[in-house]
Amino acid sequence: MYVKRRQFHFSRNRLMTGARADVGTEWGDRLGIRKSTLEEVAAAAGVSKMTVSRALRGAPDVSPETRQRVLKATEQLGYVGNQLALSLSSQRTNLVAVVVPSMSNIVFPEVLAGISTGLEGSGMQAVFGLSDYDTRKERDVIRDMLSWRPSAIIVTGLDQPEDTVKMLKSAEIPIIQIMDLDGTPIDFNVGLSHGKAGEEMARALIAAGRKRFGYIGSVLERDLRAAKRKAGFERVLLEHRLTFIGQRLGDTLSSVGLGKYLTHELLRAEPNLDCIYYSNDDMAVGGAFAGMEASRTDDILMAGFNGLELAAALPVRIATSKSPRRMIGEVAARLARGSMVTDAPSNGKITAFVPEIIGIA
Amino acid sequence: MYVKRRQFHFSRNRLMTGARADVGTEWGDRLGIRKSTLEEVAAAAGVSKMTVSRALRGAPDVSPETRQRVLKATEQLGYVGNQLALSLSSQRTNLVAVVVPSMSNIVFPEVLAGISTGLEGSGMQAVFGLSDYDTRKERDVIRDMLSWRPSAIIVTGLDQPEDTVKMLKSAEIPIIQIMDLDGTPIDFNVGLSHGKAGEEMARALIAAGRKRFGYIGSVLERDLRAAKRKAGFERVLLEHRLTFIGQRLGDTLSSVGLGKYLTHELLRAEPNLDCIYYSNDDMAVGGAFAGMEASRTDDILMAGFNGLELAAALPVRIATSKSPRRMIGEVAARLARGSMVTDAPSNGKITAFVPEIIGIA
DNA sequence: CTTGTTACCGATACCGGTATCGATAACACA
DNA sequence: TGTGTTATCGATACCGGTATCGGTAACAAG
Numbered sequence: 099m100y101v102k103r104r105q106f107h108f109s110r111n112r113l114m115t116g117a118r119a120d121v122g123t124e125w126g127d128r129l130g131i132r133k134s135t136l137e138e139v140a141a142a143a144g145v146s147k148m149t150v151s152r153a154l155r156g157a158p159d160v161s162p163e164t165r166q167r168v169l170k171a172t173e174q175l176g177y178v179g180n181q182l183a184l185s186l187s188s189q190r191t192n193l194v195a196v197v198v199p200s201m202s203n204i205v206f207p208e209v210l211a212g213i214s215t216g217l218e219g220s221g222m223q224a225v226f227g228l229s230d231y232d233t234r235k236e237r238d239v240i241r242d243m244l245s246w247r248p249s250a251i252i253v254t255g256l257d258q259p260e261d262t263v264k265m266l267k268s269a270e271i272p273i274i275q276i277m278d279l280d281g282t283p284i285d286f287n288v289g290l291s292h293g294k295a296g297e298e299m300a301r302a303l304i305a306a307g308r309k310r311f312g313y314i315g316s317v318l319e320r321d322l323r324a325a326k327r328k329a330g331f332e333r334v335l336l337e338h339r340l341t342f343i344g345q346r347l348g349d350t351l352s353s354v355g356l357g358k359y360l361t362h363e364l365l366r367a368e369p370n371l372d373c374i375y376y377s378n379d380d381m382a383v384g385g386a387f388a389g390m391e392a393s394r395t396d397d398i399l400m401a402g403f404n405g406l407e408l409a410a411a412l413p414v415r416i417a418t419s420k421s422p423r424r425m426i427g428e429v430a431a432r433l434a435r436g437s438m439v440t441d442a443p444s445n446g447k448i449t450a451f452v453p454e455i456i457g458i459a
Numbered sequence: 460m461y462v463k464r465r466q467f468h469f470s471r472n473r474l475m476t477g478a479r480a481d482v483g484t485e486w487g488d489r490l491g492i493r494k495s496t497l498e499e500v501a502a503a504a505g506v507s508k509m510t511v512s513r514a515l516r517g518a519p520d521v522s523p524e525t526r527q528r529v530l531k532a533t534e535q536l537g538y539v540g541n542q543l544a545l546s547l548s549s550q551r552t553n554l555v556a557v558v559v560p561s562m563s564n565i566v567f568p569e570v571l572a573g574i575s576t577g578l579e580g581s582g583m584q585a586v587f588g589l590s591d592y593d594t595r596k597e598r599d600v601i602r603d604m605l606s607w608r609p610s611a612i613i614v615t616g617l618d619q620p621e622d623t624v625k626m627l628k629s630a631e632i633p634i635i636q637i638m639d640l641d642g643t644p645i646d647f648n649v650g651l652s653h654g655k656a657g658e659e660m661a662r663a664l665i666a667a668g669r670k671r672f673g674y675i676g677s678v679l680e681r682d683l684r685a686a687k688r689k690a691g692f693e694r695v696l697l698e699h700r701l702t703f704i705g706q707r708l709g710d711t712l713s714s715v716g717l718g719k720y721l722t723h724e725l726l727r728a729e730p731n732l733d734c735i736y737y738s739n740d741d742m743a744v745g746g747a748f749a750g751m752e753a754s755r756t757d758d759i760l761m762a763g764f765n766g767l768e769l770a771a772a773l774p775v776r777i778a779t780s781k782s783p784r785r786m787i788g789e790v791a792a793r794l795a796r797g798s799m800v801t802d803a804p805s806n807g808k809i810t811a812f813v814p815e816i817i818g819i820a
Numbered sequence: 821c822t823t824g825t826t827a828c829c830g831a832t833a834c835c836g837g838t839a840t841c842g843a844t845a846a847c848a849c850a
Numbered sequence: 851t852g853t854g855t856t857a858t859c860g861a862t863a864c865c866g867g868t869a870t871c872g873g874t875a876a877c878a879a880g
Binding site: 133176178179180181182183185186191200201202204206207208210211214221223224225226227228241242243244245246247264265268269270353354355357358383384387390391407408410411412413 | 494537539540541542543544546547552561562563565567568569571572575582584585586587588589602603604605606607608625626629630631714715716719744745748751752768769771772773774
Binding site for chain 4: 496497498508509512513516540541542543544545546547548549550
């Protein structure tokens with residue numbers, strides 16, 4: 099299948115003549131810049147590859163002149179370095195594996211952006227995978243990730259099935275579970291309590307005089323955090339002898355369009371609601387649109403979750419809890435960075451955020 | 460700094476006793492599941508590691524019984540495999556490097572999602588990096604990526620500076636430039652002509668009777684594709700002896716809030732516009748909100764670009780060009796997959812999409 | 821019984837780096 | 851002059867896999 103390889107064994111003599119001698123495929127330009135090896139750079143600089151390795155990494159025991167020669171050769175050959183060999187040899191990677199459920203909700207990209215900035219300057223790379231809210235797929239993705247021997251792994255949520263947890267533990271690297279706090283973390287945990295977020299939102303809305311609540315969400319079996327928010331909300335409703343008068347659950351992932359559609363439906367069925375709690379801001383924005391179309395913006399308040407930039411720009415006000423998504427990513431990244439220097443992760447460390455509720459008063 | 464390694468040399472005898480014997484750190488559970496090597500699996504199965512390698516990869520010359528023994532040992536030890544060693548040894552990776560400018564605009568996450576699904580089942584992994592619309596940063600990110608010897612690289616746009624292009628070429632892997640088509644591709648090219656997109660939008664709006672145009676965008680020096688759309692739009696305006704009556708350019712990245720703010724400003728300065736072209740849908744949605752607040756939704760049409768789901772759900776109609784973002788990602792991924800089997804990328808292959816204009820008629 | 825074939829498996833040499841130890845030369849010091 | 855010391859560098863053995871080639875046993879054919 100794969101054609102012969104290793105048929106060119108560069109002899110030392112050959113190398114001594116300079117690696118520029120015989121390059122010239124379709125790709126290689128005449129600068130001779132191509133993926134070269136330490137060995138080639140060494141030959142060009144007239145030293146051993148060990149010395150090149152040292153020079154490039156800034157090791158102390160290399161004379162200034164040698165270092166210069168090596169640097170020049172590196173430049174000329176366009177040497178890039180090989181993380182595969184480096185990582186295999188040194189037994190440590192600069193990889194951070196990240197698994198998120200989805201990319202179509204802006205929340206996770208923002209977390210990734212946070213991770214990216216949090217990793218900046220550390221020389222570490224994020225490798226990401228999507229689970230599509232599917233635990234089986236998540237397990238497979240995690241397995242693939244682990245085969246790269248990342249130095250840390252960031253996963254979304256606390257509700258991984260047992261075999262996934264076992265696999266994670268067996269990797270013997272820091273495991274950073276993000277977003278959710280309601281559950282038992284394996285190792286590090288960065289996020290917020292969605293149960294509490296739901297509770298607080300309910301309390302705030304009730305305090306603001308809302309009495310007749312509806313709920314709109316999408317597939318809660320998959321978005322467990324939305325389900326936790328709803329459960330928290332309902333707990334507080336119950337405390338006040340209240341309940342959701344009506345609710346609608348979609349069967350696709352949350353979106354503005356879905357929120358709008360379900361809101362129209364719910365408003366028709368229950369015209370006397372004075373507040374609707376949504377599974378998140380996308381849905382709530384859709385709700386706001388529906389409210390505008392139905393001219394119900396004055397007597398009914400839509401409440402979501404996340405604090406999207408979009409929600410703040412809306413012509414009508416909606417309530418929401420601002421989740422520190424970027425921040426969660428950055429903190430997770432910092433924890434991952436730590437993994438490069440400390441061998442002993444302080445087991446069970448938790449970073450808890452409290453979302454700020456806005457748009458009510 | 461890093462403490463001693465390689466101090467444990469498992470003797471063959473030691474291994475023969477079973478790798479479960481001496482595990483028991485804080486992390487290892489009593490199942491003995493931990494990162495083990497082919498050698499260990501081989502010892503447990505009583506064969507050579509070469510045989511294990513063959514068995515695990517489904518090579519033909521392994522007897523069924525041996526395969527079973529190996530599989531059992533693999534299972535028991537929770538062997539995961541080491542992509543680092545695999546890739547280094549076999550001289551090919553299953554990595555696809557992806558560089559996008561930003562994560563805060565939903566467009567790029569959607570491209571990534573497309574790439575992810577396009578890669579599904581191929582055993583390939585996407586490694587992504589952010590350039591923040593900064594060419595220097597882009598170059599550094601690309602260099603980091605290349606050091607992992609990916610089997611393909613996907614970069615955004617066609618306007619990389621010369622040194623970046625040189626670096627890309629020297630990697631001798633398929634280079635897939637996405638999103639933009641206006642320029643000279645290095646190798647593969649998947650996207651759409653933003654110049655034409657701007658032209659077509661202008662033509663459609665003029666055909667629909669719009670006459671008094673304004674423009675609202677953000678930092679166009681960074682978002683080159685938005686600049687190309689604007690240029691295309693202006694070309695057609697000129698053909699019709701028209702011009703932008705007024706325009707506003709923000710100095711931050713595009714967002715709904717920014718679009719709303721600038722629209723309010725522009726509407727104050729130029730109250731008699733009947734159409735505003737925006738750098739993208741986020742801005743246009745903000746414009747729509749401003750229009751609603753100013754009660755100008757009947758006499759002025761906002762036009763954006765992307766065809767976001769959000770735009771379709773809006774209570775007022777806005778015009779937009781639907782860009783096939785997911786599709787672009789999927790096609791790019793397919794091209795990247797191809798790279799694993801064919802050594803000779805068909806140089807210069809271009810996949811062109813034509814965005815559909817909606818929301819005008 | 822000798823000789824091919826075939827099926828199966830192991831030994832060995834890599835892949836491109838790093839860690840470790842040892843060697844050499846220059847220089848200081850007694 | 852003999853002996854440490856220090857600075858600088860190379861040789862060698864890995865890391866954990868895969869590619870390649872060769873070897874052995876079983877069985878068929880001559």
